[in-house]
Amino acid sequence: MLKYAILGFLNYRSMFGYELKQSMDGSIQHFWHSKLSQIYMTLKSLESDKLLVSEIENQDDKPDRKRYSITELGKQDLREWLNKPLLTINPHKDELLLKLFFSASVDKSDLIQELSLLKKLHLQKLKTYQSSTKEIISNSTKHEPKIKEDAILWEATRRMGEMYESMYIQWIDETLIILQKKFKGRKS
């Protein structure tokens, strides 16, 4: 579905591959992410499918770049995808939970340390969603009121990021308490 992430962004305005990566990392990174190499490959295939067109722009001080624009065919494809409702929950994978599930033999203080570090990382993410991500969305509405309907939906997805991180942190806290209680003073 990287295809539709790309079409979605290019439907706002034309962009370069590199720029697309930055847009993704700055707005949808908590529910979609891709490596640059994959973005470039996908852009190529979307162009050969006539969903995009590109033109090369020369820059004096910086490397040349390729500006991609969505075509009518591309817009149509995007619209069809947007109008087709999802009928199933999309499963996801969490390596931490997989590891934890099988970790009965692992030293408990190691698990506690691991969870404590991950808690810090989740707290950082939470703060990002609560400050910079939130500001980006509210700023975009001020300058261009016509994108208000977009901003409402962007805010809904941001809110999910916030709720998810809060929930994850709460779960880590609960799990840390259980680990400290049940295995107190026990060696592995």
Next chain:
Amino acid sequence: MLKYAILGFLNYRSMFGYELKQSMDGSIQHFWHSKLSQIYMTLKSLESDKLLVSEIENQDDKPDRKRYSITELGKQDLREWLNKPLLTINPHKDELLLKLFFSASVDKSDLIQELSLLKKLHLQKLKTYQSSTKEIISNSTKHEPKIKEDAILWEATRRMGEMYESMYIQWIDETLIILQKKFKGRKS
């Protein structure tokens, strides 16, 4: 990492490919899932890496089956993985959020319908984690007290499933209210 899910289960006891799939779907499906075809392929490659061995069992009434057992090398590999702490958050993907992010032009009653259906599915999952999954875990402890340490960690992962689904449902409810408020009576 399907590799480690397989090694993890086979470290409890030897199993058939088909059985492995059932075990996964019955216990870790909310943070790990795989198709049967992939399980068979991975079993094959793990066996050629000497992490597993297999023996064919004949059954009169049912098809033959292949029982896989973990080797010492496999146990070692699993232990190494379990002892290596995760240092990063694993990103995930959610097609619903991706679609919603770009859905400003979509008919709002369609979005409301889609979210309402998904809410029902999440409610079902939540109930499963709160009843059958919970029972499976507590039953396993009663009959085999030596797996108590395992059961504590299984319960922690089950709890994440429960918290995740509760959070998701709450987010859908909030989002439904926003959609109904902001776009009341408006045509797409």
Next chain:
DNA sequence: ATTATCATGTAAAAGGTTACATGATTTG
């Protein structure tokens, strides 16, 4: 009769990561 369950697999395609390659400018 048809569908579900048991049971194993192969082949092709799609999706995604990692490593490599290039090369200028800017910031610390």
Next chain:
DNA sequence: CAAATCATGTAACCTTTTACATGATAAT
């Protein structure tokens, strides 16, 4: 002087999905 940012891409590899193939028994 080293690292980050800008900018694009290829090749090899790994992971995952989808479709196909077979065939018996049990349940509805």
